[in-house]
Amino acid sequence: MLPVMAVVAVCVFLLLHLAPGDPASIIAGENVSPENIARIRTQLGLDLPVWKQFLVWVGALLTGDLGHSMFWGDPVASLIAQRAEPTISLAITTLLVAVFLAISLGVLAAARAGSLVDRLVMGFAVLGFSVPVFVVGYVLIFVFAINLKWLPVQGYVPIADGVGLWLRNLVLPSVALGMAYVALIARITRTTMLDVLAEDYMRTAKAKGVANRRMLFRHALKNAAVPIATVVGNGVALLIGGVVITETVFNIPGIGRLVVDAIARRDYPIIQGVIMVFSGVYVLVNLLVDLSYTLFDPRVRG
């Protein structure tokens, strides 16, 4: 985990600092002299050589300090903490909806392989993967928020203000974000299930008269679980990318919005901090996925 994070840290820092853009000019505003902009650059430490800036940042990072926003001066850690709840909420609801829906659809498509149901599910999967998140988002807003007025257009309500309100605000963003994820998991579930269903032991089970539902969910799905779990884990990167767009479209004050706004302003400490946190989450999720193999496949434990 640590080597991966170290590589991420170097890459993120270099990419940001070698890319054009000047936070000092943006902070200063439009009608200022070049001298004032230069003063701000000095105050922010942007006049130091890149290698010195890197050492300062890494030194602080090693003590758990993600730095301070160049704009508001707030600690990056507390900015991320303020934005964590909406993002975690969106990610969890999306994951739950997507995994439940995708596995159900994938199993259904595999059980009815070649039928109209199979084709419909796979058609939906192609559509889900092809249509950008923001298009799905705008369509959902137009239909369910503007026309039907069932759900709010935008915003986030903390869970502490009521679970009902919290969920109400998360329905549209979770569906929009979950579309691509459903498509990905449903396709892999179908493929893996078809492979498992063709195994000899499944034919034996069928010959012994095991009920269809029990055969699909108890025997086939469990044996198909390892590749599905792998895709769910790999899909976290897709989810993180989608969160950034979804939070912008639905105006959710999460970490994704934080980083998008920071990129536009070149607020380096926030961008670096968020990417470090996201990469840490990604590595951690994949570690958990690897560990989950032991639950699905006893051979891995040995």
Next chain:
Amino acid sequence: MLQTGLAAAGAASAPGVLRAQSRPPASRTVRAVMHGDIPTYDPIWTTANMSAYHGAMVYDQLFGVDDKLEPKPQMVSKYGVSDDQLTWTFELRDGLKFSDGTAVTAHDAAASIRRWAVRSGTGQLMLQRTKDISAKDDKTFVVSLKERFPLLLDGFSSPSTPVLFVMRKKEAETDPMQKIDTIIGSGPFVMNQSETRAGSQYIYDKSPTYNPRAEPASASAGGKIVKVDRVIFQNMPDSQTAVAALQAGEIDFYEIPPIDLLDQIQTDPAISLINLADLGTVGYIGINWLHAPFNNQKLRQSLLYIVNQEEMMKPTFVDRKWYNACGGWMTCGSPMENDANTGWFKGGQNLAKARELMKEGGYDGRPVVVLQATNIPYMMNAATVFAQQLRAAGYNVSLQPMDWANVVQRRANKGAPDQGGWNIFFTSSGGLSNANPYMIGGMATTGDKGWFGWPTDDKNEALRAKWINAGTLAERQAVGREIQENAWDIVPHMYYGQWRQPAAHRKNVTGWLKVPEAVPFWNVAKA
């Protein structure tokens, strides 16, 4: 990571029920989506407009401007000037308090003027002529000048950034080049820092200590009476979402609805459009004087015959009721508007004349590097159209798309255009600021010490100095003509039009005041 985790735990354990109980009802809360995010809370340290919007909420001004843009006392009760116009004496109103409960004194005012003056264009001019700015007692302060400065009250009252907001002496004595993070003002609102989420929403509660004037509100003058309990600036970068939220009643005000969505907005009976800034915004074309081809006067003049503002405005602002072409050096519609030396404008685009000037100037076909900010639609469209107009005249154009953050870095590069420099960039300026030859850096022609483009012209500088010392409006207007006459000969920069961005609001939210380059929330009521 550890810090993040601990901070997250702290945030998660915050008493949500308590928060909900202290929150004013929706009927007493105005939710507004402004044109951008607040980059920093110190409105003196930066000239960013959103920081001035924040400043207008939490701080008060010594003087405001009324709806005729004339300076009127705000925190000041009475003032006077000596016969020789060198000593200005000001007395503060009774009952002025900061949000921490302490009284506003003349010492706070004097320190605030000193800090503001270092950062403001008008303030710097004042400082050059100032002997002393000091408090005589807790209520009275004096500005002593070495030579008269007729623009003093204009500077004190100007709504253009940086605005002279009064801070506590403690903060106002901070080095003007250092940012202040403490937010304690004597304005009509108090920032609710515990509920504010930087970058997401900024919460302002009605100040319990604010003491408004008795006169009716007029722009930034008169009584700043707060008629709601809370105003929330919501940062909503997606315009489609903001319009949908306005239609659904989730927000009450949207400062810059995209012009192409106005038809959609206007069909909604619950929403009104309002023009809050008569002088609007002016599109500014920066020209690099340091490098060929536009280090040549003839070639700069050729640009005047090429630019077609109508074509540059139309793709963004669609309907002429929102935009106009303007041949003035200073903002059209302002007292400084005049028609001196505007033959190029009155005659319209004249590519034959432009080619003639290009030939006289010896244009050698070298590429003209045009910086195009693709994340700001009006700048992107103007750059696209202007590049085509330049090509039609015979210029070889290299249109270089990038985001605004990149433009502001690139335009500071004094190097040759083929070595990371540039020839032309686009920006914009508030109509009020542009109505004054001193308010924006682009009006100066002080060479490489000046603003981006670095034009040099002693005559323009002499005329600007003459303008400052003009004692009456008529005299200023006469000097303004001379400035323009000269400017369109030397062409320090140009314009791509003027526009008035309408704001959109729910009809049940009323009382909007027109203040150039600001949006006040006092006087705003919600039914």
